[in-house]
Amino acid sequence: MRVDDITEAIGETPLLRIDPAVHGLRNIDLYAKLELLNPFGSLKDRAAWSMVRPLLAGAAERGDTVVELSSGNTAKALALIAGMHGLPFKSVTNRMRIPEIKDLLLLLGAEIDELPGRSECLDPSDTDDPLTRMYQVLNESTAGFVHTDQYFNELNAEAHLNGTGPEIIKDLDGTAPDYFIACVGTAGSSTGVARALRRYNPDTRVIGLVAAKSDFIPGIRTIDEVHEVGLFEPGVYDAIETITADEAIDGLLTLVRRCGTLAGPTGGGAYQGAVSFLRTQDAVLKSRKTAVFIVCDRVEPYVSYLRERRPALFGRPPRPHSVSSLSPAELAAAPAVSVAAAPDFARRALVVDLRNPYAYQALHIDGSINIVDEVFAELLQAGLPFSRRQPVLLVCPVGEKSAAYAALLTRMGHPDVRSLDGGIIAWRDAGGELVRD
Numbered sequence: 001m002r003v004d005d006i007t008e009a010i011g012e013t014p015l016l017r018i019d020p021a022v023h024g025l026r027n028i029d030l031y032a033k034l035e036l037l038n039p040f041g042s043l044k045d046r047a048a049w050s051m052v053r054p055l056l057a058g059a060a061e062r063g064d065t066v067v068e069l070s071s072g073n074t075a076k077a078l079a080l081i082a083g084m085h086g087l088p089f090k091s092v093t094n095r096m097r098i099p100e101i102k103d104l105l106l107l108l109g110a111e112i113d114e115l116p117g118r119s120e121c122l123d124p125s126d127t128d129d130p131l132t133r134m135y136q137v138l139n140e141s142t143a144g145f146v147h148t149d150q151y152f153n154e155l156n157a158e159a160h161l162n163g164t165g166p167e168i169i170k171d172l173d174g175t176a177p178d179y180f181i182a183c184v185g186t187a188g189s190s191t192g193v194a195r196a197l198r199r200y201n202p203d204t205r206v207i208g209l210v211a212a213k214s215d216f217i218p219g220i221r222t223i224d225e226v227h228e229v230g231l232f233e234p235g236v237y238d239a240i241e242t243i244t245a246d247e248a249i250d251g252l253l254t255l256v257r258r259c260g261t262l263a264g265p266t267g268g269g270a271y272q273g274a275v276s277f278l279r280t281q282d283a284v285l286k287s288r289k290t291a292v293f294i295v296c297d298r299v300e301p302y303v304s305y306l307r308e309r310r311p312a313l314f315g316r317p318p319r320p321h322s323v324s325s326l327s328p329a330e331l332a333a334a335p336a337v338s339v340a341a342a343p344d345f346a347r348r349a350l351v352v353d354l355r356n357p358y359a360y361q362a363l364h365i366d367g368s369i370n371i372v373d374e375v376f377a378e379l380l381q382a383g384l385p386f387s388r389r390q391p392v393l394l395v396c397p398v399g400e401k402s403a404a405y406a407a408l409l410t411r412m413g414h415p416d417v418r419s420l421d422g423g424i425i426a427w428r429d430a431g432g433e434l435v436r437d
């Protein structure tokens with residue numbers, strides 16, 4: 001295939017039939033749409049090109065900068081396309097949690113504006129999130145910027161309506177699959193493909209996958225972030241299922257070790273989510289069915305993500321003091337203190353606020369110290385980060401993270417650690433005193 005411009009190589013990705021000996025489904029043919037084979041490495045190549053192409057005319061002459069709220073694949077594709085057109089690219093994002101992707105973006109010449117929020121996905125109604133504030137600023141005036149606006153730009157979904165979806169139908173000899181399973185980030189790919197498939201087969205069932213509560217699968221929403229925002233329309237999905245990071249990694253291992261497919265975590269999650277869902281259907285099917293899932297991107301940038309969660313895969317000792325090792329019983333028994341009793345306890349305790357620095361600076365319990373939860377998780381690997389004699393009160397937004405760490409510290413032998421029940425929100429709602437830096 002000869003091309004004059006690398007963007008001509010976007011799309012027309014293969015549809016790989018997964019060996020039934022691997023997935024074990026008896027009545028369903030399962031196919032993977034290999035979006036990782038796009039030239040910049042992900043399904044976002046399509047959306048990025050579709051969104052930025054109409055905005056390029058005159059941008060270099062005006063000295064505009066391409067800007068997008070993305071910490072991953074959209075940013076990567078836009079950085080490359082911007083470079084080809086002599087434009088700078090700026091990625092605005094909450095903390096970049098995948099170091100390899102950050103380094104890669106810097107290598108591509110991107111400027112990175114890293115904000116201290118937590119969300120993976122823009123929620124314009126969450127005005128506490130710095131990402132939302134940045135989005136509002138961009139919406140007020142785009143002078144000097146080419147803003148591709150992936151969360152709201154219909155051209156994101158259209159790239160899949162006109163490309164990914166019809167390609168699947170063509171490769172299935174003019175039929176739409178009975179099931180389509182996809183991870184949901186901006187929702188552009190699942191929405192666009194679903195629309196294309198349902199034009200051919202209104203009965204195609206669409207399963208959206210999101211990360212389980214408080215879990216992190218890079219590139220997609222958590223179940224807490226499933227709001228009606230931007231391109232996300234609940235009516236597109238027959239079901240929204242959750243997948244855990246652990247399941248995503250299991251799926252990734254199957255794809256890389258048994259299917260010759262260098263899938264990243266969301267590809268693994270889509271495979272695992274598809275097989276779990278389809279197993280419930282398989283047993284009762286009367287006729288043969290077809291299912292398609294998307295392998296969104298490649299595994300290479302996620303090596304540190306995988307090493308942290310599965311050290312044994314890399315010949316490293318396990319990390320015994322991790323939240324993911326807690327049993328449901330340990331979590332249920334996490335020591336907590338109610339907001340009513342917390343002020344008394346806080347007077348003699350070290351108060352550790354696990355929230356992001358931005359939220360902490362805005363409002364916190366007087367005298368508390370701020371250790372962001374990921375840093376706190378690291379500190380625990382070396383042992384207790386304070387004396388056993390020191391009572392400790394852990395604080396987070398709603399009391400979930402703090403409860404997990406309280407359970408973990410209890411297991412590690414700390415005799416007097418508590419989680420603030422309901423978190424800083426319950427404290428605030430009860431009229432508890434908060435100070436600002």
Ligand SMILES: Cc1ncc(COP(=O)(O)O)c(C=O)c1O
Nearest residue numbers: 184185186187188189219266296
């Ligand atoms: C790795 C990965 N998987 C899945 C998705 C979800 O795609 P969409 O934004 O179209 O919902 C993304 C989005 O950025 C992603 O980066």
